[in-house]
Amino acid sequence: MPVALVATSHSPLIGLNDPTTEIRDEVRGVLDDARAFVRDFDPELVVMFAPDHYNGFFYDMMPPFCIGASAHSVGDYGLPTGDLSVDKAAAYDIGASVLAQGVDLAISEDMQVDHGFVQPLLFLFDTLQSVPIVPIFINCVASPLGPARRSMDLGSAVGAALADDDRRILLVGSGGLSHDPPVPRMEDAAPEVIERLLLRGRNPSTEQRATREEKTVKAARAYAAGEAGYRELNPEWDKLVLDALSSGDFARIVDHDNDWFVREGGHSSHEIRTWIAAYAALSGQGPYQVQSRYYRPIKEWFAGFSTTIATPASALAHARVSNKGVVR
Numbered sequence: 342m343p344v345a346l347v348a349t350s351h352s353p354l355i356g357l358n359d360p361t362t363e364i365r366d367e368v369r370g371v372l373d374d375a376r377a378f379v380r381d382f383d384p385e386l387v388v389m390f391a392p393d394h395y396n397g398f399f400y401d402m403m404p405p406f407c408i409g410a411s412a413h414s415v416g417d418y419g420l421p422t423g424d425l426s427v428d429k430a431a432a433y434d435i436g437a438s439v440l441a442q443g444v445d446l447a448i449s450e451d452m453q454v455d456h457g458f459v460q461p462l463l464f465l466f467d468t469l470q471s472v473p474i475v476p477i478f479i480n481c482v483a484s485p486l487g488p489a490r491r492s493m494d495l496g497s498a499v500g501a502a503l504a505d506d507d508r509r510i511l512l513v514g515s516g517g518l519s520h521d522p523p524v525p526r527m528e529d530a531a532p533e534v535i536e537r538l539l540l541r542g543r544n545p546s547t548e549q550r551a552t553r554e555e556k557t558v559k560a561a562r563a564y565a566a567g568e569a570g571y572r573e574l575n576p577e578w579d580k581l582v583l584d585a586l587s588s589g590d591f592a593r594i595v596d597h598d599n600d601w602f603v604r605e606g607g608h609s610s611h612e613i614r615t616w617i618a619a620y621a622a623l624s625g626q627g628p629y630q631v632q633s634r635y636y637r638p639i640k641e642w643f644a645g646f647s648t649t650i651a652t653p654a655s656a657l658a659h660a661r662v663s664n665k666g667v668v669r
């Protein structure tokens with residue numbers, strides 16, 4: 342199958358707490374290039390791996406992995422609400438194949454998705470409905486988490502499921518490198534926050550959502566201003582992860598236990614599982630090459646922010662190549 346990959350950080354603080362115009366424009370240029378690459382590739386199906394941040398998945402029933410046969414954006418952080426254009430038949434086919442290959446995943450006919458899915462979709466396309474998509478949720482925040490290696494297994498199984506599909510398929514991974522924004526955790530949350538992590542967090546009122554999001558924006562401002570109490574981004578670790586994924590050396594990442602990720606990259610660094618899955622799905626199609634790799638630590642966005650584009654090595658000669666930004 343013709344295949345390509347875009348993996349990108351997301352941050353709901355984009356547009357709400359921006360860095361300097363120079364850096365904002367630099368990232369805009371990188372995302373514009375990714376969008377141009379995708380326009381040229383002209384995908385007939387997007388398979389996106391992304392996390393959730395207690396907007397769609399709660400502790401009433403928290404699956405490690407879930408494939409959406411139908412999905413709706415909750416519209417957090419001012420993003421649009423509405424249905425995604427899910428390819429239901431593909432979702433069921435991929436789900437069945439992944440299960441048959443021995444990787445357990447849930448299926449949802451009513452998947453609620455947040456900025457984790459919606460931002461990359463809108464980085465790369467005009468609307469929520471521009472392209473048929475199969476959304477695959479990976480739990481990256483709600484402990485206990487399985488080993489990172491399992492995300493590689495998931496990605497490999499998805500890649501195998503897609504191998505006989507003749508369509509042009511774009512694989513997308515969405516999430517951060519090192520970052521530790523104030524996403525609540527069951528282990529140390531206050532009782533009223535724990536309420537939110539249970540099903541009662543679903544469908545918050547406009548005021549509840551605004552209060553929560555204002556807190557994150559305030560925290561990002563404090564973080565960028567250098568206030569104490571926040572974990573620093575870790576460009577060295579981010580480089581290790583980017584190098585490992587660029588060279589297909591998954592073991593350098595997935596052989597570590599979950600504490601390593603938190604120690605090196607903060608709690609939300611588990612979001613890199615979405616990249617691991619997307620790259621593993623790509624690697625199932627043969628050797629690949631990273632064509633473009635951007636990285637910059639951006640405290641205003643609470644993120645070691647990166648966007649990469651990769652294609653099968655055989656496709657490289659025909660592809661648009663760009664190498665921009667700060668590769669550390």
Ligand SMILES: O=C(O)/C=C/c1cccc(O)c1O
Nearest residue numbers: 351352394517522557642643
């Ligand atoms: O407030 C949230 O739910 C998450 C915020 C956030 C901030 C920065 C990077 C990310 O990946 C996030 O999800």
Ligand SMILES: [Fe+2]
Nearest residue numbers: 457516517612
């Ligand atoms: Fe996130």
